[in-house]
Amino acid sequence: MRKSLSIILSAISLAATAQVSPNGELKASVECVNGIPAYSVVLGNDTVICKSPLGLKTNMADNTKNLQLLSVSETKSVSENYTLPSTKIKNISYTANEMTYKFGDEKGKNVFDVVMHVDNSNVAFKYIVYAQRDRKSCLVEMESTSYVLPQGTKTFLCPQMYAQSGFARTAPSYETYYEYDADMKANKEGYTFPGMFKITAQQSNKMKGTSPYIWVMLSETNVAGNYCASRLMYTADRTYSIAYPVEREFGGIGSCAP
Numbered sequence: 001m002r003k004s005l006s007i008i009l010s011a012i013s014l015a016a017t018a019q020v021s022p023n024g025e026l027k028a029s030v031e032c033v034n035g036i037p038a039y040s041v042v043l044g045n046d047t048v049i050c051k052s053p054l055g056l057k058t059n060m061a062d063n064t065k066n067l068q069l070l071s072v073s074e075t076k077s078v079s080e081n082y083t084l085p086s087t088k089i090k091n092i093s094y095t096a097n098e099m100t101y102k103f104g105d106e107k108g109k110n111v112f113d114v115v116m117h118v119d120n121s122n123v124a125f126k127y128i129v130y131a132q133r134d135r136k137s138c139l140v141e142m143e144s145t146s147y148v149l150p151q152g153t154k155t156f157l158c159p160q161m162y163a164q165s166g167f168a169r170t171a172p173s174y175e176t177y178y179e180y181d182a183d184m185k186a187n188k189e190g191y192t193f194p195g196m197f198k199i200t201a202q203q204s205n206k207m208k209g210t211s212p213y214i215w216v217m218l219s220e221t222n223v224a225g226n227y228c229a230s231r232l233m234y235t236a237d238r239t240y241s242i243a244y245p246v247e248r249e250f251g252g253i254g255s256c257a258p
Helices: none
Strands: 017-020 026-033 036-043 046-053 056-058 068-072 076-083 091-104 110-118 123-129 140-143 146-148 154-159 179-183 191-200 213-218 231-236 239-243
Touching (some): 017 110, 026 091, 026 110, 036 110
Antiparallel strands (some): 026 036, 191 213, 231 239
């Protein structure tokens, strides 16, 4: 995400460092462009997530810009077995390749890592944030984490309801109807996870006799009591970004920010 040789490199785009799935079909690349960390995802010959920003702004520092990519780990294979008691498939097993990207500030201090997992059909990443300025806790004010979709992408999204509206003011307690096969566009309250996107495949993929479309699902995982659930917000051309809850959702108890 961020660079590692301070001001000189902050104006330079470091070459993207890719993590490839075990079968070699799915690839996620991470780089640092003009001090801004970014990633992209390619399936076969098709870009499914265009170059998209990464980063966090916390009460410790603004780690969304003026950063350096300090180092990239070697690829390692990871595997896990776990149980989901209330789904169609109960016992889950997966194997993925993992790389860790360390980002630093202008002085070269490691401020956060991005850990990227790529398996044969999924890309997942998480942030590891390091303490700064002797803070005892970290308040995340916003993420610059975004998803830039290819031109012409169609959406299957659930518009989020206005908080404290609906039956007994319970919205957004569940979800509204999904809008299907729609153009990319903004919704004032954003969109509820998960979101589905339909991307037209390259001609080279169409020639194989497979579907002319690639389906991409964006979702969040491991939502627990130590971090908030989030939503998608259309913030710029072809760009959906992570947005946190609004104050109306917690009724004055606690905080919106994790």
